[in-house]
Amino acid sequence: MSNAATQKRALSAVLWDYLTTVDHKKVGILYLIGGGFFFLLGGLEALIIRIQLIKPENDFISAGLYNEMITMHGTTMIFLAATPLLFGLMNYIMPLQIGARDVAFPFLNALGFWLFFSGGILLNCSWFLGGAPDAGWTAYAPLSIQSPGHGTDFYVMGLQLSGAGTLMSGINFLVTIVSMRAPGMTYMRMPLFTWTTFVTSVLTLFAFPALTVGLFLLMFDRMFGSAFFDVALGGNSVIWQHLFWIFGHPEVYILILPAFGVFSEILPTFSKKRLFGYSAMVFATFLIAFLGFMVWAHHMFTVGLGPVANSIFAVATMAIAVPTGIKIFNWLFTMWGGSIVINSAMLWALAFIPSFTIGGMTGVMLGSNVADYQYHDSYFVVAHFHYVIVGGVVFALLAACHYWWPKMFGRILHEGMGKLAFWTFFIGFHLTFFIQHFLGLMGMPRRYWVFLENQGLDTGNLISTIGAFFMTFGTLVFLVNIVYTAIKGEKAPADPWDARTLEWTIASPPAFYNFKQLPLVRGLDPLWIEKTEGNGKMTPAEPLDEIHMPNGSILPLIMTVGFFTASFGFIYQTDHKAWLIAVYAGMALAIGCMVIRSLKDDHGFHISKEELEREAD
Amino acid sequence: MTENTSTNKINSFQKEKNKDEMRKQIITFALMIFFTMIAFFAVGMGISSMFVIPLILILAIVQVGFQFYYFMHMKDKGHEFPALLIFGGIWVTFLVGVTFVTIIWW
Ligand code: HEM
Ligand SMILES: [Cu+2]
Numbered sequence: 026m027s028n029a030a031t032q033k034r035a036l037s038a039v040l041w042d043y044l045t046t047v048d049h050k051k052v053g054i055l056y057l058i059g060g061g062f063f064f065l066l067g068g069l070e071a072l073i074i075r076i077q078l079i080k081p082e083n084d085f086i087s088a089g090l091y092n093e094m095i096t097m098h099g100t101t102m103i104f105l106a107a108t109p110l111l112f113g114l115m116n117y118i119m120p121l122q123i124g125a126r127d128v129a130f131p132f133l134n135a136l137g138f139w140l141f142f143s144g145g146i147l148l149n150c151s152w153f154l155g156g157a158p159d160a161g162w163t164a165y166a167p168l169s170i171q172s173p174g175h176g177t178d179f180y181v182m183g184l185q186l187s188g189a190g191t192l193m194s195g196i197n198f199l200v201t202i203v204s205m206r207a208p209g210m211t212y213m214r215m216p217l218f219t220w221t222t223f224v225t226s227v228l229t230l231f232a233f234p235a236l237t238v239g240l241f242l243l244m245f246d247r248m249f250g251s252a253f254f255d256v257a258l259g260g261n262s263v264i265w266q267h268l269f270w271i272f273g274h275p276e277v278y279i280l281i282l283p284a285f286g287v288f289s290e291i292l293p294t295f296s297k298k299r300l301f302g303y304s305a306m307v308f309a310t311f312l313i314a315f316l317g318f319m320v321w322a323h324h325m326f327t328v329g330l331g332p333v334a335n336s337i338f339a340v341a342t343m344a345i346a347v348p349t350g351i352k353i354f355n356w357l358f359t360m361w362g363g364s365i366v367i368n369s370a371m372l373w374a375l376a377f378i379p380s381f382t383i384g385g386m387t388g389v390m391l392g393s394n395v396a397d398y399q400y401h402d403s404y405f406v407v408a409h410f411h412y413v414i415v416g417g418v419v420f421a422l423l424a425a426c427h428y429w430w431p432k433m434f435g436r437i438l439h440e441g442m443g444k445l446a447f448w449t450f451f452i453g454f455h456l457t458f459f460i461q462h463f464l465g466l467m468g469m470p471r472r473y474w475v476f477l478e479n480q481g482l483d484t485g486n487l488i489s490t491i492g493a494f495f496m497t498f499g500t501l502v503f504l505v506n507i508v509y510t511a512i513k514g515e516k517a518p519a520d521p522w523d524a525r526t527l528e529w530t531i532a533s534p535p536a537f538y539n540f541k542q543l544p545l546v547r548g549l550d551p552l553w554i555e556k557t558e559g560n561g562k563m564t565p566a567e568p569l570d571e572i573h574m575p576n577g578s579i580l581p582l583i584m585t586v587g588f589f590t591a592s593f594g595f596i597y598q599t600d601h602k603a604w605l606i607a608v609y610a611g612m613a614l615a616i617g618c619m620v621i622r623s624l625k626d627d628h629g630f631h632i633s634k635e636e637l638e639r640e641a642d
Numbered sequence: 643m644t645e646n647t648s649t650n651k652i653n654s655f656q657k658e659k660n661k662d663e664m665r666k667q668i669i670t671f672a673l674m675i676f677f678t679m680i681a682f683f684a685v686g687m688g689i690s691s692m693f694v695i696p697l698i699l700i701l702a703i704v705q706v707g708f709q710f711y712y713f714m715h716m717k718d719k720g721h722e723f724p725a726l727l728i729f730g731g732i733w734v735t736f737l738v739g740v741t742f743v744t745i746i747w748w
Contacts, residue, residue, distance in 0.1 A: 230731075267741070334745045
């Protein structure tokens with residue numbers, strides 16, 4: 026057989042492997058690829074927005090297209106880039122950190138990914154089918170009800186699909202952490218990234234239903250003639266805002282808590298000290314989650330909820346700054362007196378602390394309800410949430426990439442390019458967003474297509490756009506780094522960073538069963554304990570025995586195709602009832618897959634003891 | 643439970659515990675039926691709704707408690723985390739309810 030033919034066969038085999046996989050590591054990688062793709066898409070949209078705002082009264086894109094751009098930028102970045110990228114990391118790393126061989130429900134895990142991905146694709150199909158959603162990523166009623174065309178319908182169905190996927194993964198992570206920890210891995214010995222995964226999953230479990238309900242109501246209003254948000258027919262459009270923010274504020278913590286977890290892994294590793302105030306960190310995480318549910322109305326201070334409601338929510342909002350502050354100090358004390366190594370991962374972590382603190386500070390400013398009348402819907406808010414989301418979440422994602430890349434792909438990302446990407450992105454980030462605080466205070470409203478000349482806004486906007494190009498450059502360097510590393514990168518040993526937690530005790534990348542024998546955990550930072558008190562290797566907690574693994578399945582993908590088809594049906598049945606056929610056919614396919622899954626027994630397979638023995642460590 | 647797999651090896655302590663558990667289950671079950679009957683009769687006898695509605699609500703809350711603690715085993719050891727989550731969920735729902743009632747619909 027010719028070489029090209031074998032290669033082609035191998036490629037299709039790999040493809041089939043990924044389409045049917047239920048392995049948490051491969052699902053994690055799929056999440057990273059999917060999320061990465063949407064991140065680039067959202068970045069492109071951001072660049073277009075900034076080019077439009079480079080000078081006064083620019084007409085680079087039309088007003089309508091501009092609305093579509095800002096809507097899709099926000100929606101894509103929150104739902105299709107940041108959340109899935111974090112979920113990808115959690116998927117890959119968390120089971121390794123607790124010494125598990127997979128997540129609790131591998132099939133569900135794959136289904137969660139495919140639902141997220143199909144939701145993203147559905148949403149972006151709107152670009153080619155008459156226009157993207159244009160009512161803002163918050164889709165406030167009544168604008169979202171009156172928005173003509175199918176754009177907002179795509180928003181509703183796309184988010185419904187991807188939201189279902191996220192909810193599923195959240196439940197999956199919860200069960201995994203509660204029930205699948207290795208022997209000796211008590212709750213208070215779990216690494217902080219696992220803890221934040223846990224708390225994030227709790228938030229997902231409680232917050233996403235509010236979004237689901239809101240989206241259903243919007244769907245009924247737009248597609249089936251109900252009037253939940255239509256004031257003229259006795260509805261109430263403020264209810265959308267409540268439902269959206271009951272989801273929306275916890276969602277920002279769904280994003281930031283795993284980011285906190287990432288930094289709580291990186292800082293101790295590269296300071297060669299255990300995390301300062303471990304139990305305070307765990308407690309603060311819970312406190313943030315708890316308070317995070319009582320503050321949603323700080324997004325609605327100017328709606329007219331009344332002074333009493335506004336004050337209550339303002340106080341609750343400011344209270345969140347306390348546990349957040351605890352965390353900041355703990356990170357600083359972790360580094361205090363440590364022998365610090367500064368590499369790319371650490372650079373992102375170091376840059377995070379001041380950047381995020383600025384975002385937290387403007388957050389408290391916004392949380393003062395009286396002052397918020399001035400700030401609200403201005404560029405000041407835009408600056409605030411980009412400082413926390415880019416300076417917090419995106420920095421964390423990039424740090425995590427550098428830190429865990431060797432574990433996931435077996436090669437170490439190039440340091441030089443890592444540093445170049447860091448410095449350009451970091452400088453670009455502050456250029457872009459710092460000046461926006463002042464643009465906002467000078468009265469520049471957010472979401473406006475153009476601004477006028479000689480109102481003191483020209484220079485600021487120009488600087489902001491220049492910064493966006495710096496960030497683009499940084500991102501491109503990072504992409505080049507990925508390609509370079511894949512081809513020429515240095516091969517990674519099991520523990521390239523002299524790290525502390527369980528994922529570094531197994532090969533890079535790990536075997537598909539993760540742990541040949543489950544490790545015995547003797548305390549917090551198990552690997553570090555073995556390095557300092559033992560022989561540097563984990564003691565197995567069980568004799569070598571056969572391992573039970575789940576079978577792959579194509580059903581999650583087919584099920585998702587069913588829901589995807591049905592969503593198209595729902596969107597277009599308002600034009601022509603024949604589209605109901607797509608609804609029924611799609612649902613039949615999806616439910617058919619569920620029936621097959623329920624009735625057909627699949628006991629998985631066993632890796633025999635001999636096979637395990639044959640494999641070298 | 644692993645110790646239940648071979649029936650003839652259950653020790654007397656376990657047996658006693660199981661019997662105890664069974665008794666509790668039956669008592670709660672009987673109580674729940676009884677509460678339901680009270681609710682039905684209260685409505686059926688046409689007592690003023692000022693009294694009946696709060697009564698039914700209280701009975702409902704007690705029944706939910708029974709459901710969680712006895713039938714869903716929240717009273718047992720090792721169920722602290724589910725309990726925490728359930729109470730968290732109740733708290734969130736309660737907050738949302740209070741907010742909606744006070745600042746939207748009042
Ligand atoms: C920890 C990560 C945080 C993230 C990811 C985040 C994210 C966001 C986002 C996305 C918005 C904009 C909503 C819109 O479209 O209007 C926003 C607004 C707001 N944030 Fe944050 N935030 C964070 C932290 C904080 C903190 C610590 C506080 C206060 C202590 C805070 C207070 C506020 C307030 C009051 C607003 C509303 C401003 C307005 O609309 O006028 N945020 N935040
Ligand atoms: Cu908020």
